[in-house]
Amino acid sequence: MSRANDDPRARRSRTSALAAATELLAEGGPGHITHAAVAARANVGRATVYRHWPDLRALLLDTLTTAAHPVLTLGHGPVRDELVTHLQQQTDWLNQPVSASLIATVMERAERDPDVRNLRDEMVSRAGEHLTDALAAAVARGELRAGIEEHTRDLVSRILGPLLFQRLMLGTPPDGVTVADTVDAALAAWQPNT
Incomplete structure (x- = not known):
């Protein structure tokens, strides 16, 4: 059977x-x-x-778990362009009602439920791993200064934080200009000529 x-x-x-x-x-x-x-x-x-x-x-x-969307899965091109392209695609998902509900639920339930906390941590961890690899490749190509890989979590918060705040707290869907400006601001300190 x-x-x-x-x-x-x-x-x-x-x-x-x-x-x-x-x-x-x-x-x-x-x-x-x-x-x-x-x-x-x-x-x-x-x-x-x-x-x-x-x-x-x-x-x-x-x-x-089923509704969770992959966060910051990048290709092998220039890291700034990859981030902007991927995050513009992410904002399409983020601007859907299910996304706001999902993110709000994970944030709220993670405080009390260890399984949801593990889901949240796994989502953040996956984002960090993908971004760390992309940042290391960007350093090797001379796009960014060495050491940025050690600050992946901070970089994720500087990129995703403003976009999530705008969507969830202000109720304004992020647009392409906002995404590009957010990525540029987060990467500015790590440009090779600064």
Whole structure:
């Protein structure tokens, strides 16, 4: 007998339920995610949702994990151009309602829930690893001064902090000019001629 995870029907119902939970998160925040609401939205039985996620916390955590968007995954071009291009693409995601709900939920729940805190830390860690590699390559190409790799976390906060503040606190979607200005300001101290 095949395991439930191998059953195509189980995979389809799980995918549908996660999509429904993500929509509910975007529409009303984590309080709108219940087994009954997800079942109704996904057009599956409530027992199916309970079978996948016996408790609400697991359902919310899976929803957050599924909806999380990769942060600062860069290519191999000039680091400034890569950052601007990637962050302009990120702002398309950031400007969607689900993104604001996701980020706000992760920030709020990470204070009390170790699993959500681990999710947050993993998101930040992945961003840092990708950026550290890109910064090391930029130093090797002479784009930036040596030592910047040791300040990756600070650089992430100087780039993402203003964009997230503008989106989440001011309610203003960042545009391309704001993204480019933010990246330039964060990299200014590390330019080879300063």
